[in-house]
Amino acid sequence: MPTGARAPRKAMLAALSAAAAMLVAACQAPVAVPGSALTPAGEIGRYVEYPNSLPSAGRGEALWRQVCPACDADGFSQTYLGKDRRAISPLDVYLAVSDGVPDRGLPALKDRLAPPERWDVVAFLWSRNASRELMAQAEQAYLGSCSMCHGPLGMGDGSAAHGLEPPPASFALGGRYMWFTDTDLFQFISQGKPGTAMPPWRHILTAEERWLLVDFIRTFAYSAGEE
Numbered sequence: 001m002p003t004g005a006r007a008p009r010k011a012m013l014a015a016l017s018a019a020a021a022m023l024v025a026a027c028q029a030p031v032a033v034p035g036s037a038l039t040p041a042g043e044i045g046r047y048v049e050y051p052n053s054l055p056s057a058g059r060g061e062a063l064w065r066q067v068c069p070a071c072d073a074d075g076f077s078q079t080y081l082g083k084d085r086r087a088i089s090p091l092d093v094y095l096a097v098s099d100g101v102p103d104r105g106l107p108a109l110k111d112r113l114a115p116p117e118r119w120d121v122v123a124f125l126w127s128r129n130a131s132r133e134l135m136a137q138a139e140q141a142y143l144g145s146c147s148m149c150h151g152p153l154g155m156g157d158g159s160a161a162h163g164l165e166p167p168p169a170s171f172a173l174g175g176r177y178m179w180f181t182d183t184d185l186f187q188f189i190s191q192g193k194p195g196t197a198m199p200p201w202r203h204i205l206t207a208e209e210r211w212l213l214v215d216f217i218r219t220f221a222y223s224a225g226e227e
């Protein structure tokens with residue numbers, strides 16, 4: 001267990017949580033999420049509100065169509081951020097829809113949608129990466145190689161999870177993943193996590209399979225329907 005990395009992180013979070021509490025609206029719990037080892041969390045990430053319940057792609061779609069009927073949902077990352085979709089995090093999308101990207105035609109939604117609604121929109125935009133057909137394929141790989149630890153619903157409670165320290169990650173905790181890019185997750189899957197039970201998969205699964213698994217584990221962090 002990587003104690004060296006955890007202790008300062010804990011101290012940092014304790015110091016920050018007091019500051020964050022002042023900034024976060026009363027109806028939302030502040031996120032206390034350790035930053036990625038690969039993508040240092042920006043200052044801004046510490047003050048972002050993440051909802052306690054799963055964001056809904058269905059609700060997000062309805063909101064998006066209402067507030068931005070002419071906007072490009074499928075090419076979001078290229079059109080509005082000028083980046084490959086694998087190089088952005090859910091937080092990047094959240095900040096873009098919150099503040100808008102005026103010179104690229106994306107309006108700011110922060111005065112029109114509450115934070116949980118904006119996360120619904122992020123879930124909708126993210127869900128465009130996960131076609132039903134490909135996800136059915138990815139689910140097979142997940143059930144074969146991952147669910148014994150991470151659990152059938154990605155909650156970190158698989159049959160082989162018992163006693164592991166740290167326990168397998170729960171992918172349903174979307175807040176933990178908001179500042180990971182797909183490329184970060186791909187690297188975890190490829191290289192494993194030293195000091196934990198997470199094995200490297202680069203010699204076992206093809207790159208294509210690992211990318212599909214990235215898209216698949218993201219689906220645990222939002223609900224597809226309206227609820």
Ligand code: HEC
Pocket residue numbers: 142145146147148149150160164166167168169170176185188189193196197198199201213217
């Ligand atoms: C033997 C149990 C085990 C298996 C099998 C396993 N994992 Fe993990 N996984 C873990 C543990 C333990 C961690 C570390 C959690 C932590 O650091 O808090 C982890 C971490 C991760 C992470 C990093 C995210 C994070 O928050 O730490 C990803 C992504 C991941 N696993 C994906 C997968 C995928 C995809 C598969 C299947 C190809 C898989 N894992 C198979 C145990 C496992």
